[in-house]
Structures are given as C-alpha cells and as structure tokens.
C-alpha cells in the first residue's frame with residue numbers, strides 16, 4: 001500500500017497553481033449551458049484543516065496559500081481575487097484561514113443540475129475522509145483506481161468532458177501511465193478538456209510524461225510551470241509545479257499570466273511562472 005497523504009501538503013504553492021488553473025478552466029466551461037461531466041481521477045479528502053497534525057508537520061501552506069491570504073485585501077487581479085473569495089467562503093471564521101479546499105470542493109462548487117461529477121480515490125483512509133464531506137448529490141464518489149475509471153467512463157453521455165488527473169507520483173511508472181491514459185481518453189473524446197498536474201523534481205522524472213505526450217499526436221496542450229525556487233541549492237524535493245491543459249479554454253493563458261504576476265511577487269524573490277504550448281494546434 002502506498003503512503004502518500006495530501007493532508008501533509010494541502011495549500012502549498014502547487015495546490016495554488018493547480019486549483020487556480022482548475023478554477024479558471026471551470027469558470028470558462030460554466031459560460032455555456034451544455035452539460036459537463038467532470039472526472040477527478042485522484043480526489044483526496046476534499047477539505048483540509050490546516051490545524052490538523054499532518055498539515056502542522058510540514059506547514060507547506062506557509063509557502064503557498066498563506067501569503068496570498070494575508071494579501072487578499074490588496075489583490076488587484078480579478079481571477080486571483082475571485083479565487084481567494086472562494087477560499088474565504090470555506091472558512092468557519094471568515095477572518096482566519098483555517099481550512100484549505102481540495103479539488104472535489106472546487107469541482108463541486110460549480111456543479112449545475114445538468115452536470116455530473118465523479119471523484120475517484122483509491123485509498124480507504126482518504127476515501128473515508130472524502131465520505132464525510134458535504135457534497136452535492138450529483139457528486140459520485142468512486143472507491144477505486146482513477147485511471148481505470150477514466151477508461152471505463154469515456155466517452156461520456158454529456159456533450160462536454162473535463163478531467164483532472166492529479167496523482168501522487170509515488171511510483172515512477174505513473175508518469176507513463178498518466179500519459180497513456182490521456183492519449184486513450186483523447187482518442188475517444190477529442191474535445192475533452194484534460195488537466196494534468198506534475199511535480200518538477202531533481203530527478204526530472206516528469207520528462208517521461210511530457211515526451212510521451214509530445215510524440216503522441218494529441219494537439220493543443222498548454223503547459224504552465226510555477227517555480228518556488230530554481231533547482232539545485234540546499235533544499236531537496238519539489239522545486240516547481242507543472243500543469244498541462246489539453247484543449248485549454250480561450251483566454252486561459254492571459255488570465256493565468258496576469259494572476260501569476262501577483263502570486264509570484266507574493267511567493268518570494270525566487271518564484272517565477274512560465275507558460276507555453278507543449279504542443280500547438
């Protein structure tokens with residue numbers, strides 16, 4: 001049994017990058033009435049108390065949501081300001097940051113009666129926590145492997161499909177497995193919007209994912225990376241967070257660049273944001 005628990009990392013800079021991208025993508029999808037099926041292949045717990053022992057151990061939110069929360073009254077970028085107002089909406093005491101919302105919460109937030117949501121989680125402990133979250137009835141929790149569920153469900157019955165793939169990458173083989181799943185899903189649903197999160201680690205393991213997708217024939221893959229610091233130096237582990245969006249909605253690049261100008265300034269001197277096409281149209 002693998003041991004990753006997102007509660008140790010909730011609200012870190014990678015979560016900010018991932019959930020802001022997810023929010024901007026969903027915001028765009030909500031502009032049209034036609035129904036969307038959302039599939040969250042690696043859902044986690046849904047909501048993370050920052051006073052829990054896991055969050056207190058590493059306190060990664062200090063280099064993520066905390067500085068943004070502290071600056072929320074001065075934020076001028078509209079996307080970031082809106083996103084922070086949603087973070088504020090989950091706080092029992094609106095003046096204090098005590099909880100950080102995970103992807104199930106972000107996806108459920110925008111769910112309309114015509115939409116569907118499937119939240120996949122493999123690990124019994126995490127699934128039990130997800131079960132305790134108050135989510136709309138249309139949010140179906142799936143106890144099992146997220147990539148297998150994606151293969152089973154696609155093509156979906158709704159006109160549109162939006163997928164978040166956010167594995168823990170505890171196994172190196174996951175980079176290849178994720179790339180293969182994306183290619184397979186795109187063969188069956190060419191207009192799907194698929195978001196894939198990946199870590200940038202000193203090992204460079206994410207290149208397997210990027211190179212496989214580049215050579216796969218899948219078009220329109222937008223790539224963005226949020227650096228907390230440059231690789232090397234005294235600190236080990238993840239130095240940047242990566243997001244791929246297949247079939248990104250119009251305007252995503254500009255909205256994210258604008259929000260990230262404020263975010264990187266708040267995250268510190270070494271922080272920077274890069275975005276480009278991994279594969280153009």
Ligand code: SAM
Nearest residue numbers: 006042043044102103121122123145146166168
């Ligand atoms: N997407 C969540 C969010 O943004 O709030 C965080 C997900 S966390 C990075 C990865 C989650 O995937 C963990 O909760 C882990 O238990 C779960 N997991 C690991 N392998 C899985 C698999 N094969 N299928 C579904 N879930 C899996």
